[in-house]
Amino acid sequence: MGEKRILNDKELDLTVNRLCWQLIENHSDFSETVLVGLQPRGYQLAKKIQSKLMELAPVSSILLGSLDITFFRDDFRRREEPKAPNQTDISFLVEEKNVVFIDDVLYTGRSIRAGMDAINSFGRPKQIELLVLIDRRFSRELPIEPKYVGKTVDAIDTEKVVVEWDQNIDHKGQVSLIRE
Amino acid sequence: MASLSVDHLVGIKELSKEDIALIFQTADNFKSVLNRSIKKVPSLRDITIANLFFENSTRTRLSFELAEKRLSADVVNFSAASSSVKKGETLIDTVNNILAMKVDLVVMRHPNPGAAKFLSEHVDSKIVNAGDGAHEHPTQALLDAYSIREKLGDVSGKKVVIVGDISHSRVALSNIFCLQKLGAEVMVCGPTTLIPKYIHELDVKVEYDLRKALEWCDVANMLRIQLERMDVNYFPSLREYTMLFGLDKEFLNSLSKKIVVMHPGPINRGVEITSDVADSDQAIILDQVENGVAVRMAVLYLLAEKIKRED
Numbered sequence: 001m002g003e004k005r006i007l008n009d010k011e012l013d014l015t016v017n018r019l020c021w022q023l024i025e026n027h028s029d030f031s032e033t034v035l036v037g038l039q040p041r042g043y044q045l046a047k048k049i050q051s052k053l054m055e056l057a058p059v060s061s062i063l064l065g066s067l068d069i070t071f072f073r074d075d076f077r078r079r080e081e082p083k084a085p086n087q088t089d090i091s092f093l094v095e096e097k098n099v100v101f102i103d104d105v106l107y108t109g110r111s112i113r114a115g116m117d118a119i120n121s122f123g124r125p126k127q128i129e130l131l132v133l134i135d136r137r138f139s140r141e142l143p144i145e146p147k148y149v150g151k152t153v154d155a156i157d158t159e160k161v162v163v164e165w166d167q168n169i170d171h172k173g174q175v176s177l178i179r180e
Numbered sequence: 181m182a183s184l185s186v187d188h189l190v191g192i193k194e195l196s197k198e199d200i201a202l203i204f205q206t207a208d209n210f211k212s213v214l215n216r217s218i219k220k221v222p223s224l225r226d227i228t229i230a231n232l233f234f235e236n237s238t239r240t241r242l243s244f245e246l247a248e249k250r251l252s253a254d255v256v257n258f259s260a261a262s263s264s265v266k267k268g269e270t271l272i273d274t275v276n277n278i279l280a281m282k283v284d285l286v287v288m289r290h291p292n293p294g295a296a297k298f299l300s301e302h303v304d305s306k307i308v309n310a311g312d313g314a315h316e317h318p319t320q321a322l323l324d325a326y327s328i329r330e331k332l333g334d335v336s337g338k339k340v341v342i343v344g345d346i347s348h349s350r351v352a353l354s355n356i357f358c359l360q361k362l363g364a365e366v367m368v369c370g371p372t373t374l375i376p377k378y379i380h381e382l383d384v385k386v387e388y389d390l391r392k393a394l395e396w397c398d399v400a401n402m403l404r405i406q407l408e409r410m411d412v413n414y415f416p417s418l419r420e421y422t423m424l425f426g427l428d429k430e431f432l433n434s435l436s437k438k439i440v441v442m443h444p445g446p447i448n449r450g451v452e453i454t455s456d457v458a459d460s461d462q463a464i465i466l467d468q469v470e471n472g473v474a475v476r477m478a479v480l481y482l483l484a485e486k487i488k489r490e491d
Contacts, residue, residue: 071209072221123217
């Protein structure tokens with residue numbers, strides 16, 4: 001088993017910063033935009049992005065929700081170990097809003113498909129954009145592409161991309177590629 | 181995530197404490213689904229469920245059917261009154277005929293105790309017991325305990341009294357098993373003729389005085405008098421039963437603490453509890469009904485997860 005660092009602390013901070021500026025460029029005051037983090041790790045990233053946006057942009061509030069896709073997955077009864085559901089907490093309607101899906105790693109695209117299915121329970125969004133920290137390109141199984149990408153990574157199926165956040169210090173963390 | 185340790189939900193007796201915790205945790209997620217404007221998830225869209233009711237039921241059947249539909253399962257309904265059971269067909273034949281139509285999961289209510297267990301041993305399908313005679317009614321016990329957990333934060337350490345017709349009640353037996361597994365203390369209270377002779381073996385307290393029982397408890401589960409199951413008269417009159425074991429608002433207010441009042445339904449208003457008790461803020465009867473759908477969704481989801489795929 002080997003491990004390769006993809007992003008260190010500093011690079012991760014820079015990357016998240018850049019993603020935030022790109023969001024501000026497209027959504028300016030976020031009055032018609034909501035952030036939705038996919039549970040569990042996408043939501044962690046989404047919280048960091050939300051707090052950074054509040055620092056960078058002249059806005060008083062940005063709506064953020066967490067979306068769990070367990071019951072919408074297309075691999076129910078196909079997995080060895082069943083997936084444990086997480087909490088969905090979306091206290092607003094997404095009707096006619098610009099929704100930004102946030103996830104840590106984009107791999108096959110199946111989670112995002114399930115997310116698009118799940119978000120319909122909260123209204124019909126005007127549009128859905130996708131922001132990912134890591135895009136594992138060439139491994140997509142569905143026609144899904146992100147609009148905002150932190151870093152593009154080439155990895156084979158036996159490798160795993162792991163995003164770890166420091167529990168105590170905000171914005172600190174690292175991204176590694178683990179070979180099993 | 182762990183899976184259930186059982187392949188069928190025949191009774192609470194067969195479940196472990198971890199199974200119950202897993203069901204509650206999953207039900208929490210489904211409860212939030214039920215509070216959305218679109219109350220449906222696609223998880224069970226390739227699963228077919230047959231609801232076989234060999235005995236009358238309104239709310240349990242409706243609750244199961246809603247749970248199944250909220251999970252996007254295909255549902256077929258069957259009631260004994262309009263079936264070939266009347267023509268002399270055996271239970272196994274009836275069920276095997278239904279399973280031949282590619283049904284994956286069977287929810288069954290039957291007047292005979294042990295019918296669900298019998299079926300689980302003889303047919304190739306997942307079985308959920310929706311009540312078998314006076315034996316068990318596991319999903320009712322699960323939703324009762326889930327409702328207590330929701331109202332009081334935890335079931336462990338709580339004192340629960342089950343009042344009424346214990347002898348003829350499957351709700352009582354399943355509740356005793358479930359509450360004890362979760363660490364609650366259980367008492368039964370009712371006329372001597374309606375308390376089973378060997379109840380002590382279940383390690384429950386017995387009280388014949390309703391006031392003493394209610395002063396002891398945190399939660400009172402008031403059962404319905406099941407006149408349809410009584411072959412002889414177990415008490416002189418309904419009026420006397422109501423005087424000794426009925427709960428009215430005055431009685432409830434006179435207790436030294438605020439207890440939670442539950443009822444598995446259907447209520448005989450004015451017999452076991454009066455209307456003002458049933459409609460008071462201490463009663464969680466409608467919460468029980470609401471939670472019933474979420475808990476049944478969790479049970480069906482977790483059992484369906486164990487059905488092998490034929491790819």
